[in-house]
Every structure is written in structure tokens, then in C-alpha cells.
Amino acid sequence: MNSTNTSWTETLYNIWVVGSKDIVDALKPKTTLINIVVVLALLVFFYWILSVRPFDKGVDVVVVPESGSSTFEDDIDLGDGVLIRFFPVSSVEEMRRSMGYSNLGLVVPEGFDAALEAGEQPVLTGYVNWFQRFKISELENQYTEQFSLALGQPVCIAIQGESIIPRTGTLGNEAAVAFHLVFVTFFMVISIVPFLMLDERKTKTMEALLVSPLSVAEIVLGKALAGMFYALVIGAGWFLLNHMYVVNWGMALLAFILIALFSLGISLLMGSLVHDRIKLSLYNLPVTILLIVPAFFAQESNTASGFRAYLEILPTAALSRLMNASLSVGITGIDLLKDLAISLGFTVLIFAAVVWLIRRSDR
Structure with missing residues (x-):
């Protein structure tokens, strides 16, 4: 030995x-x-x-319009190179599978359009990819500001703590x-x-x-x-x-x-x-x-x-x-x-x- x-x-x-x-x-x-x-x-x-991608100011959003809302059908140009592009899907599960290179997953709740017309501040549920999980607070503020500007009135983006983990392949x-x-x-x-x-x-x-x-x-x-x-x-x-x-x-x-x-x-x-x-x-x-x-x-x-x-x-x-x-x-x-x-x-x-x-x- x-x-x-x-x-x-x-x-x-x-x-x-x-x-x-x-x-x-x-x-x-x-x-x-x-x-x-x-x-x-x-x-x-x-x-x-x-x-980091500081040159890419665009925001790709996978949208689940649960209420059948048509608010997010057309892309929105905020100027200064900031373009919000929307990709509608039929369910949250499909949204999870479709995130890929997208920045944000968004669920539009029932009554969203009516809340906008009534001048209320509706809340949208957001999802981000796994690698963005450490920046949730920062992203909430960023997207809340951008969507409020895009819609012309205050809205709130509440990002879920459960980030979307990508599927292999x-x-x-x-x-x-x-x-x-x-x-x-x-x-x-x-x-x-x-x-x-x-x-x-x-x-x-x-x-x-x-x-x-x-x-x-x-x-x-x-x-x-x-x-x-x-x-x-x-x-x-x-x-x-x-x-x-x-x-x-x-x-x-x-x-x-x-x-x-x-x-x-x-x-x-x-x-x-x-x-x-x-x-x-x-x-x-x-x-x-x-x-x-x-x-x-x-x-x-x-x-x-x-x-x-x-x-x-x-x-x-x-x-x-x-x-x-x-x-x-x-x-x-x-x-x-x-x-x-x-x-x-x-x-x-x-x-x-x-x-x-x-x-x-x-x-």
C-alpha cells in the first residue's frame, strides 16, 4: 500500500x-x-x-391577450431608436416556449381596455428570461415607463419572480x-x-x-x-x-x-x-x-x-x-x-x- x-x-x-x-x-x-x-x-x-447590447434599444414582447385585447397588435415606435415589437400568442405556456431572444412576456388581463378607457392604471403581468432575474426591479421600472409613454397614460408592469427557464434545443x-x-x-x-x-x-x-x-x-x-x-x-x-x-x-x-x-x-x-x-x-x-x-x-x-x-x-x-x-x-x-x-x-x-x-x- x-x-x-x-x-x-x-x-x-x-x-x-x-x-x-x-x-x-x-x-x-x-x-x-x-x-x-x-x-x-x-x-x-x-x-x-x-x-449588454447597448446598441439594441428595441423591446421584443411576446403577448398573451387573455381578454382578446387589440391594444398590443401593432408595433409602437417611441423614437430615439426604441421600437416595441409585439408577438401575440394564445397562452402563457406558448409564451414560455416562444420567449427565445425576446425581452419580455406580457399577459393582458380581462378588462384591460376598459380600464384604459376609464383612465385607470391597469396592471400587466410580465415575465422575463432566466438570465434577467437579477434585474427584475430595474426592468419593471424601465418597462412601466416605456409602456406608459407608449399608451399615453400610466400603466404598471409587474414582473413575476418566477423567471422563464429556456428549454434545451x-x-x-x-x-x-x-x-x-x-x-x-x-x-x-x-x-x-x-x-x-x-x-x-x-x-x-x-x-x-x-x-x-x-x-x-x-x-x-x-x-x-x-x-x-x-x-x-x-x-x-x-x-x-x-x-x-x-x-x-x-x-x-x-x-x-x-x-x-x-x-x-x-x-x-x-x-x-x-x-x-x-x-x-x-x-x-x-x-x-x-x-x-x-x-x-x-x-x-x-x-x-x-x-x-x-x-x-x-x-x-x-x-x-x-x-x-x-x-x-x-x-x-x-x-x-x-x-x-x-x-x-x-x-x-x-x-x-x-x-x-x-x-x-x-x-
Whole structure:
């Protein structure tokens, strides 16, 4: 038992030695620092364009006219770029399913038109999406002011405390935010790890590691640890900015770890196969396009059958779906297991290929 514990302790120590060295070495080239700054800038930019959206003053409202009211049939232009667009539905349940990119769900009660004509201040029941739940008071004031201005007399928008949690597979901010994490994590790791391996070949560090008492698996895991450090940096930034979207934290963290591991596997594979900096830079682009760009359409149902079949087995699309599942409810057990199997299966195969390639280069 003691020898087993010692063996594990020594293995973990060896992995830590390789990983900690690579974490520091990765920061030495200026290009790495530039890449980190670029990815962090992309992180903030995507948050700004998806969640803050200061340029979009429009208000999309899904309306349930319980009284048959016709007040909210036509769009209302308040000027200064503020346009209130109405999308009528027949029930609250349909409204919940239709929120998507909309800002507000609104239930028009019985007697609303009569209350307006009598000069009273009617109350409208409002619903907002899950990610807006921390701004209910602010949104109540904003929408009350806008609708009072639109109708020419005071009305009250009372937003329910029960926010609308999106369903898995529906299009909305959540799908884009999930893809955003896949993109920035992959981009961060593939911008650092392969080039670190390239530099180690030039300085003969890799050769020194291969003739050291370290096993190939320890070397690979050490490099994965270094890449994981930078993946965690970008992941922490993503969760800090987008925490309001998360519904299931356990699944969100699991999905992120799988995203990071897959990104590390691809990056280590690229670093093992390509030994020229210019070629590596050139090959990174098509790899990113083939793996990452299609994942943007992971939640899109209106795609060609051939492309849909590709998305079904693409690991990055599976990872995007897993992350989206943590930002929503309703994923089936079969779909969850399928996406987990695809993600884990490809990741294990890629790491096995990396170990084989490095072991082969040692001969």
C-alpha cells in the first residue's frame, strides 16, 4: 500500500513539475501574451454583444391577450431608436416556449381596455428570461415607463419572480453563450499549447524530457496541466461574466472541463504532428474552422440533412449542446449520454494518439 501511495505521489509530482514549468515558459514569448490579451478581449466582446447590447434599444414582447385585447397588435415606435415589437400568442405556456431572444412576456388581463378607457392604471403581468432575474426591479421600472409613454397614460408592469427557464434545443441567447465558451476556450488553448511544444523542440527541452525518468504519459499530462491552467483562466472569466445564464452548475462545470480537455487534446495533437511554426499557424485555421464554426449551429434544427449528420457526431457540437443543456432544462437522458459519449470518446482517442506519437518520436 505504501509503495502504491509513493508511486502515485511521485507521478503527481512529476506531472506538476512539467506543468508548472510549461505554465511559466508559455508566458515568455510575446506572441503568447498577445494571444491571451486577444482571447480575453474576445471574451468581453462576446459578453458585450450578447448580454449588454447597448446598441439594441428595441423591446421584443411576446403577448398573451387573455381578454382578446387589440391594444398590443401593432408595433409602437417611441423614437430615439426604441421600437416595441409585439408577438401575440394564445397562452402563457406558448409564451414560455416562444420567449427565445425576446425581452419580455406580457399577459393582458380581462378588462384591460376598459380600464384604459376609464383612465385607470391597469396592471400587466410580465415575465422575463432566466438570465434577467437579477434585474427584475430595474426592468419593471424601465418597462412601466416605456409602456406608459407608449399608451399615453400610466400603466404598471409587474414582473413575476418566477423567471422563464429556456428549454434545451430552443434558440435564444443561451445557445450563443454556450458556443461562446467552446470558442474562447478552444482558441485560448490552441493559441498556446502547440507553440509551446514547438519552442521546446527548438530548445531541446522535449528531448531532455524524453530521456529523463519521466514516462510519456507524465509528460503529456504535465503539458495538459499547463494548458488547463490557461483554459481555467478563460473559463473563470466566462463564468464571471455569464453566471446569470447557468441553470445547472454541476453540468456547467462538467461541460467546461470536457471542453477544456478536448481543446487540450487537439492542441497537443497539433503540436505533436506539426514541427514548423509557419505550417502550424496555417493548419490551425482550417482545424478551427472545421471543428468550431459548425458547432455554432449545434442547436439549429433547420439545417441540411448532411450537415445535420455531421453535427450529430462532431465533438465540438456535442460539447456545445452539453453546455447549452446546463443553461436550460429539458434535455433527455439519451441525448445527454450520447453527447457525453461523443465528447469523452473523441478526447480519449486524441490523447491516446498524442501519447503514441510522442512515444514514437522517442525511438
